[in-house]
Amino acid sequence: MSANDPGLKSFIPVAPDSDFPIQNLPYGVFSTPTDATPRVGVAIGDFILDLAALHRAGLLACAKPDVFARDAINDFMALGPPVWKATRAQISHLLDARTPDLRDDAAARAKTLVPRASARLHLPLKVSAFSDFFSSRQHATNAGKIIRGDASALAPNWLTMPIGYNSRASTIVVSGTPVRRPLGQRKPRNAEHPSFGPSANLDCELEMGVVLGGGSAMGEMLSEAQAEQMIFGFTLLNDWSARDIQAWEYQPLGPFLAKAFATTISPWIVTAEALEPFRVEGPVQEPPPFPYLRQGPGRNYNVTLDLLLKTAGMHDHARISQTNFSFMYWSSIQQLMHHACTGCAMSVGDILGSGTISGDTRDQLGSLLELSWGGSQPIDLPGGETRTFLQDGDNLAIRGFAQGPGYRIGFGEAEGTILPALPIPV
DSSP states (O other): OOTTOTTOOBSSOOOTTOSOOTTTOOEEEEEETTEEEEEEEEEETTEEEEHHHHHHTTOSOOSSTTTTSSSSSHHHHTTOHHHHHHHHHHHHHHHBTTOHHHHTOHHHHHHHEEEGGGOEEEOSSOOOOEEEEOOOHHHHHHHHHHHHOGGGOSOTTTTTSOOEEEOOSTTEEETTOOEEOOEEEEOOTTOSSOEEEEOSSEEOBEEEEEEEOOOBOTTOOOOHHHHHHHEEEEEEEEOOEEHHHHHHHOTTTOOSHHHHSOEEEOSOBEETTTTGGGEEOOOOOSSOOOGGGOOOSOOEEOOEEEEEEEOTTOSSOEEEEEEEGGGOSSOHHHHHHHHHTTOOOBOTTOEEEOOOOOOSSGGGOOBHHHHTTTTTSOEEOGGGOEESSOOTTOEEEEEEEEEETTEEEEEEEEEEEEEOOOOOOO
């Protein structure tokens, strides 16, 4: 039976709306109050299966000794697609309700199954580099209209290649890490001179992150097949953005400090194999891409994504947008092929941000810039509050899932709370 089979059931109870059925098995890094050493595990229901302990118990064959007794999954990813597939199949078999090895061994279960509620989740990988794209046509058009007006909304190069920029790997943080409001230069349109201070237009960007488990040599291009083999999996990603700092700094070289202060990812990396049943067609690309960007069918994914906001005065999150990963004009495969087309070397642990994911209607927009139309249309929240951009104390969360027959493939969440800016040095 395939590890993606909808009929698979685990001996561990899993609710139908859980993010982590046996068909998922996403990878993360965790520690516990009784063992502070970070190690690799997979999520299953309300538990984490400790892969390092499973290997020590002789229940999981490993191509490299102690590859799971690490504080990142990079060493495991570097083993390549055949090992990824074989390992996932082994784990699926062990968790299958019909397999007695772990099911009937109470001592082994006690050593290898950890309640998620008692675990601390860490950044799941050592991020080698981070590049962020701009690949939703709706988002690119909306941002262009807000900034430049309707006449020049979509830049002339946008339909010929995936537009992106190199960002900072050093400030990628795991979900739950607070985000401090950045300081920077900004110049409102009605101001004669720029000033330095806290960003007033702090925003979020609902994205997916593509995690590379393979690399390429400097000077080489990538074929579609090579690019596909390099993608280990996907994670939720929030590319926090200081829009006022961005507006002043981005010409002529594009985003810099406005995007470099923090990027939040979810603690779980869902494998590309687990998402295989949810592949769908993306938007029609016109004009046709150059030959090096052409791809086969079904390169997008049907993943529902929610953007949720909770202010300091609210008890629960309010959903302010729901969009879908399938809306992306340029696919993850095309982004990777384009990234390498000049001979740029790619590495294990690289993350590619999809860019903000927006749909056609207001309730499908993936940033506050769009939802408030540049601050001119405040968003109504429960309790009578409104928002245009994020205020101190606000908590922003991204959640996502692909819905299967009787199960869902979820990602957990990517969330963070805004802290006040630091005092300006004198």
